[in-house]
Amino acid sequence: MPAKLSVNLNAIAMLRNRRDLPWPSVTRLGRIALEAGAHGLTVHPRPDQRHIRFSDLPELRALIDDLFPQAEFNIEGYPSDDFLRLVEETEPEQVTLVPDDPAQATSDHGWAFVEAAALLTPVVARLKRGGCRVSLFANPDADRAALEAAKATGADRIELYTGPYGACHDDSGKAAKALETLGKTADMAAALGLGVNAGHDLTVDNLPALAARIPALAEVSIGHGLTADALEHGMAATVGRFLAALGREATPDRPFARSPA
Known part of the structure; x- marks a missing residue:
């Protein structure tokens, strides 16, 4: 089964936050993405709160619960007490833990798992008691010892950091090497019983x-490249383009959307 597509809304929120105005609407564009498959x-x-605001979370949770019950909400973040409380209030289907310093512009490395x-x-353990699937952000070249340590935490999945692969967009030789590094890490993770997600600088081309x-790839989370495409093609068409790039068709695998009353 081809990987699932999760649309990262951070770039849309960052654009909204340039003004003290409610547009572009994070929730509305999230709905368009889900409607498109x-x-x-x-x-x-x-x-x-420089992009997604805490106040966005209940609106997005309600959107999925009310109209797209087969869709999933994935919340990323560093596991501070404040973040964990936010997660427990929102009850996402998946939590992706990242080792980011709060000052970082974006996630740019995985955990040193050992x-x-x-x-x-x-x-x-705390998150799984709350019913969340847990994914841990992993370096593209994580070795077996690191992945064994990730597995030992009780996590369900890793999310491969694909930034170095995305950075090779203008060099096919380097891209092939970066891809093979990711593939070997994914193979080891799958052999250990870890699910494999991926995210960062993914595009319809790569x-x-x-x-x-990575035939075992379960999910990709894509924000920057997808948002850039949406500025040209519109959100609905862009989701279709990314689904096609994953080997999916939007209509057959489209999450059930419940019409509002």
Whole structure:
């Protein structure tokens, strides 16, 4: 089964936050994405709320619950006490834990799993008690010892950081090497019983090769490239383009949308 598509709404929220105005509407564009066949929505609420605001979370949760009950809500973040409370209030289907410093512009590296095991293990247990699937952000070249440590935390999946692969958009030779690095890491993770997600700088051009090399790929979370495409093609058409790049058709696999009363 081809990987599912989760649309990351952070870039849309960042554009909205340039003005003290309610547009573009994060919730409205999330709805358009789900109507077009996306399988879920992703947000990364940072402490300074520079893109997704805490007030967006209940609106997005309600959107999925009321109109798209088969879709999933994925919340990313560093496992601070404040973040964990926010997650527990929102009850997402999946939580992706990242090792970001609050000042970082974007996620740009995975966990050092061996060193972070003492931090992550109780957090993973807490989240799973709340009914969440837990994914851990992983470096593209994570070795077996690191992946074994990730598995030992009790996490369900890793999310491969694909930034270095996306950065090779103008060099096919380097892209092929970066892809093989990702593929080997994914193979090891799958052999250990970890599910594999991926995200960062993925596009309609580099997705097909990624999906072909990692047949076990469960989900991709895409924001920047997808939002850039949406400025040209519109959100609905863009979701269709990304689904096609994953080897999916929008209509047959489209999440059930319940019409509002």
